[in-house]
Amino acid sequence: MSVQITSPRFKDNAKQALADAPLQAALAKVGPGFIGRRAAARDLLPEFDALRDSARDIKNHTLAHLDLYLERFEEKVTAAGGHVHFAVDAAEARDIVTRICRDLGAKTVTKGKSMVSEEIGLNDHLAANGIEPVETDLGEYLIQIRGEAPSHIIAPAIHLNKEQVEADFRRVHTHLPPERNLTEPTALLAEARGELRAKFLAADVGITGANFLVAETGTSIIVTNEGNGDLTQTLPKAHIVLASLEKLVPTLEDVSQLLRVLARSATGQEMSVYTTFSTGPRRPEDLDGPGEYHVVILDNGRSGMLAGQLREMLRCIRCGACMNHCPVYHAVGGHAYGWVYPGPMGAVLTPSIIGIEKGANLPNASTFCGRCEEVCPVRIPLPKLMRHWREKEFERHLTPAPVRYGLGVWSFVARRGWLYRPATDLAMRLLALAGKAKGRFTSLPLAGGWTKVRDFPAPEGGTFQAQWQARKAARRTGRVS
Amino acid sequence: MPSPSAQRPPLVGLFATCLVDTMRPSVGFAAATLIEAAGCEVDVPRQTCCGQPAFNSGDRATTRALAEQTIAAFETFDYVVVPSGSCAGMIKAHYPELFVGEPDWMPRVERFCAKVFELMSFLVDVRGMTSVAAAYEGTVTYHDSCSGLRELGVKGQPRKLLASVEGLELAEMADSDVCCGFGGTFCVKYPDVSGAIVEKKAVNILASGADTLVAGDLGCLMNMAGKLQRMGKTVAVRHVAEVLAGQGGEPAIGVARKAGS
Amino acid sequence: MSSRETVLGSVRRALGVSGQEAPRRQEVADRIAGHPRGIVPARADLPAAGQIALFKQMVVAAAGSVDHLPDAASVPAAVAAYLRGRNLPLSILRGQDPRLADLPWSREPTLDVWVGPSDGRQLAGLSHAFAGIAESGTLVMVSGPDNPSTLNLLPDHHLIVVRAEEITGNYEAVWDRLRATYGAGLLPRTVNWITGPSRSADIEQTLLLGAHGPRSLHVLLVGAL
Numbered sequence: 001m002s003v004q005i006t007s008p009r010f011k012d013n014a015k016q017a018l019a020d021a022p023l024q025a026a027l028a029k030v031g032p033g034f035i036g037r038r039a040a041a042r043d044l045l046p047e048f049d050a051l052r053d054s055a056r057d058i059k060n061h062t063l064a065h066l067d068l069y070l071e072r073f074e075e076k077v078t079a080a081g082g083h084v085h086f087a088v089d090a091a092e093a094r095d096i097v098t099r100i101c102r103d104l105g106a107k108t109v110t111k112g113k114s115m116v117s118e119e120i121g122l123n124d125h126l127a128a129n130g131i132e133p134v135e136t137d138l139g140e141y142l143i144q145i146r147g148e149a150p151s152h153i154i155a156p157a158i159h160l161n162k163e164q165v166e167a168d169f170r171r172v173h174t175h176l177p178p179e180r181n182l183t184e185p186t187a188l189l190a191e192a193r194g195e196l197r198a199k200f201l202a203a204d205v206g207i208t209g210a211n212f213l214v215a216e217t218g219t220s221i222i223v224t225n226e227g228n229g230d231l232t233q234t235l236p237k238a239h240i241v242l243a244s245l246e247k248l249v250p251t252l253e254d255v256s257q258l259l260r261v262l263a264r265s266a267t268g269q270e271m272s273v274y275t276t277f278s279t280g281p282r283r284p285e286d287l288d289g290p291g292e293y294h295v296v297i298l299d300n301g302r303s304g305m306l307a308g309q310l311r312e313m314l315r316c317i318r319c320g321a322c323m324n325h326c327p328v329y330h331a332v333g334g335h336a337y338g339w340v341y342p343g344p345m346g347a348v349l350t351p352s353i354i355g356i357e358k359g360a361n362l363p364n365a366s367t368f369c370g371r372c373e374e375v376c377p378v379r380i381p382l383p384k385l386m387r388h389w390r391e392k393e394f395e396r397h398l399t400p401a402p403v404r405y406g407l408g409v410w411s412f413v414a415r416r417g418w419l420y421r422p423a424t425d426l427a428m429r430l431l432a433l434a435g436k437a438k439g440r441f442t443s444l445p446l447a448g449g450w451t452k453v454r455d456f457p458a459p460e461g462g463t464f465q466a467q468w469q470a471r472k473a474a475r476r477t478g479r480v481s
Numbered sequence: 482m483p484s485p486s487a488q489r490p491p492l493v494g495l496f497a498t499c500l501v502d503t504m505r506p507s508v509g510f511a512a513a514t515l516i517e518a519a520g521c522e523v524d525v526p527r528q529t530c531c532g533q534p535a536f537n538s539g540d541r542a543t544t545r546a547l548a549e550q551t552i553a554a555f556e557t558f559d560y561v562v563v564p565s566g567s568c569a570g571m572i573k574a575h576y577p578e579l580f581v582g583e584p585d586w587m588p589r590v591e592r593f594c595a596k597v598f599e600l601m602s603f604l605v606d607v608r609g610m611t612s613v614a615a616a617y618e619g620t621v622t623y624h625d626s627c628s629g630l631r632e633l634g635v636k637g638q639p640r641k642l643l644a645s646v647e648g649l650e651l652a653e654m655a656d657s658d659v660c661c662g663f664g665g666t667f668c669v670k671y672p673d674v675s676g677a678i679v680e681k682k683a684v685n686i687l688a689s690g691a692d693t694l695v696a697g698d699l700g701c702l703m704n705m706a707g708k709l710q711r712m713g714k715t716v717a718v719r720h721v722a723e724v725l726a727g728q729g730g731e732p733a734i735g736v737a738r739k740a741g742s
Numbered sequence: 743m744s745s746r747e748t749v750l751g752s753v754r755r756a757l758g759v760s761g762q763e764a765p766r767r768q769e770v771a772d773r774i775a776g777h778p779r780g781i782v783p784a785r786a787d788l789p790a791a792g793q794i795a796l797f798k799q800m801v802v803a804a805a806g807s808v809d810h811l812p813d814a815a816s817v818p819a820a821v822a823a824y825l826r827g828r829n830l831p832l833s834i835l836r837g838q839d840p841r842l843a844d845l846p847w848s849r850e851p852t853l854d855v856w857v858g859p860s861d862g863r864q865l866a867g868l869s870h871a872f873a874g875i876a877e878s879g880t881l882v883m884v885s886g887p888d889n890p891s892t893l894n895l896l897p898d899h900h901l902i903v904v905r906a907e908e909i910t911g912n913y914e915a916v917w918d919r920l921r922a923t924y925g926a927g928l929l930p931r932t933v934n935w936i937t938g939p940s941r942s943a944d945i946e947q948t949l950l951l952g953a954h955g956p957r958s959l960h961v962l963l964v965g966a967l
Binding site: 142276278 | 779803887
Binding site: 011014015018327328330331332364365366367368369370371373374387389390391392393394395399400403407410411413414415417420421424427428435436437438439440442447448449450452453454455456457458459460462463464465467468469 | 497499501502503504505506507508509510513525527528529530532534535536537538539540541543546547550627628631632659660662663664665666667668669670671672673674675676677678679681703704706707708710711732734735736737738
């Protein structure tokens with residue numbers, strides 16, 4: 001829903017998330033579920049890693065020729081009777097969608113899951129213009145009725161438990177009998193299906209995202225398991241596709257390569273249930289399908305990313321594997337990241353869109369464990385790109401003072417061997433003496449970040465280099481060390 | 482693995498790393514013992530830091546200066562061995578990035594990086610070591626530190642050598658390849674998040690039933706030892722080299738030396 | 743300047759190109775004309791019988807069901823048996839596809855067969871697939887009056903006829919057939935790949951079937967029995 005940015009408060013968000021018991025219970029299921037299923041799917045396909053290379057290469061080729069593929073895509077959509085709209089930024093994308101809805105006299109729109117819609121804050125804008133947006137992906141519907149943002153790019157309501165869902169349904173679906181039993185997830189799903197079926201049939205416009213846009217044919221593709229996206233785009237008078245410009249791929253064969261790694265990386269499925277290729281509006285002979293077909297192609301800062309290292313981020317196919325494997329995401333969940341895109345992919349993408357000033361916490365809040373890069377289906381070097389943002393931050397003197405100061409002192413000493421050796425030797429002797437009795441410290445000046453959550457071991461005393469030199473000297477003079 | 486007698490044994494420069502140099506010199510001596518047991522000569526040239534803290538904080542200039550300093554100090558050795566996957570990974574995997582587009586540096590940097598190895602990888606992959614002459618009475622669990630595992634492929638080597646230690650029983654923990662939450666400066670910049678991650682790690686360590694935790698990176702070890710000790714647990718935490726070099730009798734990380742010893 | 747020009751200009755500036763470079767344009771034209779296949783899994787490199795067996799196995803793995811019939815004439819009875827077996831009304835909605843229209847429906851006089859798109863009130867729909875893909879147990883549906891897309895989505899039970907000779911190994915074979923049918927660079931309004939019945943795991947990651955689309959997907963595979 002809203003695109004309020006709380007990324008600068010990441011630390012507070014994280015602290016709150018760590019103290020949230022239901023959230024922690026939900027997060028505990030993220031790892032075992034997604035990680036195991038992805039690994040099983042990978043093991044069933046001997047070509048999986050070769051396909052990841054192929055997927056990377058396809059995206060690299062497309063990005064290097066993006067202007068031409070965009071033109072080709074536009075040409076084919078137009079030839080099929082559809083319309084392509086370019087939007088420089090979020091505001092323009094919102095306005096284009098609202099204008100199309102107004103022109104059709106739309107009162108309600110159904111929506112398939114779209115992260116770009118979240119990015120541009122479309123729902124609030126539609127509502128402010130008297131158009132009711134109805135999210136139809138079950139997870140998106142749950143967070144819409146709660147007034148929340150998604151906490152995961154493919155499982156937006158992964159932070160909720162079924163008791164919370166039941167309470168929300170009782171609060172919102174007041175026309176249903178209060179005595180109904182909603183304890184089982186199947187009952188909750190059935191209720192959502194019933195509520196949303198009516199919305200699908202009544203909607204004037206359907207808005208979906210796109211997993212891919214195919215230049216060869218002017219086709220937009222959505223990948224879903226529920227079938228909500230298909231109902232959204234098939235039943236109303238018009239289908240609006242919201243897509244950021246890096247969704248382009250050249251051909252149907254290319255998209256088949258990417259589809260082979262997408263579902264496996266995301267949910268561990270061989271293939272998602274519905275992979276739907278839409279080309280233009282309904283044809284004259286068709287008995288169903290939308291009368292109008294619009295594709296809104298959003299830039300919102302992405303074209304600038306093509307110029308440097310960040311181009312690699314534009315390969316992202318939004319599978320969520322990076323967050324599914326991230327120890328930081330597992331600890332704090334998606335909302336702590338404070339904007340639309342969480343986890344490692346968000347840590348790289350978010351600063352590109354909202355600016356490093358507001359997004360600086362995200363690329364810093366990573367242990368660089370490298371698991372995200374290890375599982376990325378398009379082999380994005382996520383730690384390297386997070387480090388790129390840390391460099392930008394450092395260059396622009398945005399690095400927080402304590403970090404900058406501590407690092408400065410360390411660098412000064414480390415660059416001067418003549419100073420480093422005696423200084424560290426003396427410091428360690430003193431510290432060892434202070435910690436001699438216990439062998440560790442429970443608090444230590446200037447190391448509050450460490451000792452807040454764990455003890456700090458006392459050093460053994462004296463440096464290795466000093467001891468080694470002493471041993472060498474002893475050996476030279478014939479004494480046994 | 483002894484070298485042919487006609488040749489001199491390879492000369493290894495031991496890059497101790499800042500943490501071993503300052504916090505736990507015994508790991509440096511253990512590494513030297515193992516390298517010598519692998520038929521090499523060891524020396525420790527004057528050294529400071531590989532530059533990783535600066536690199537990961539976005540300070541390219543300092544990183545570059547430290548990289549040049551490290552290369553100059555070590556490039557005359559046959560091999561450079563590092564008892565840390567993280568620092569070895571910094572050098573081997575990341576130094577070349579610092580010299581991209583500099584033809585007068587690049588060949589030199591690449592020659593240098595080719596002879597840099599993490600300790601376990603050096604012993605097993607380069608020197609063909611299959612066993613050590615050490616004994617350790619206890620059940621040991623091994624944590625795969627991230628950089629060693631993912632940048633350098635260190636996984637089977639330490640386990641192979643640990644299996645040869647007399648009296649040692651290896652008990653795998655769940656998620657041994659999941660980050661401990663150290664992450665260099667991350668652990669002090671985001672202590673709450675780091676604390677939550679290392680707490681999960683501690684739970685897995687305890688559930689393994691091991692009385693000793695070993696790993697190949699002192700940063701991770703200090704983090705896990707500090708957490709276990711804050712939780713009041715008595716699991717002994719050691720660098721894997723200490724156990725393999727027969728130094729298992731020394732006080733574990735964060736444990737005081739007994740008076741008089 | 744229009745937003746279109748702004749965006750394309752910004753892309754070109756970032757790439758350091760004008761858009762007029764002949765080698766770049768040629769490379770793009772060649773890729774679209776040549777549509778290289780990339781890595782195609784060996785899994786479905788099988789003789790026809792093997793592909794059919796793999797297709798059936800993968801449909802079931804995706805929580806669908808399969809009824810392998812000796813011939814098309816057996817379809818009406820199989821439809822009626824499916825509905826009876828689930829205590830559903832003996833009524834089914836289908837499109838105008840002659841391959842369905844020409845079936846001997848009169849052999850099932852108690853089965854009501856309706857023709858047209860779905861408005862959501864029918865419990866069971868019947869479609870004819872364009873292809874079946876052995877690699878993943880996927881059914882390929884194309885839109886049009888023969889098989890309206892709403893039939894794929896609105897009824898609770900979706901029954902799909904596919905002929906044995908329409909089973910292909912992989913996606914790439916389907917693109918070749920679609921290009922041969924509709925022309926290069928052209929597709930029908932909707933091509934829908936369906937792999938199993940609708941599902942959601944949005945509530946506590948518990949996988950449940952029948953989210954918004956059909957709760958059951960039943961394949962009537964005809965021939966090569």
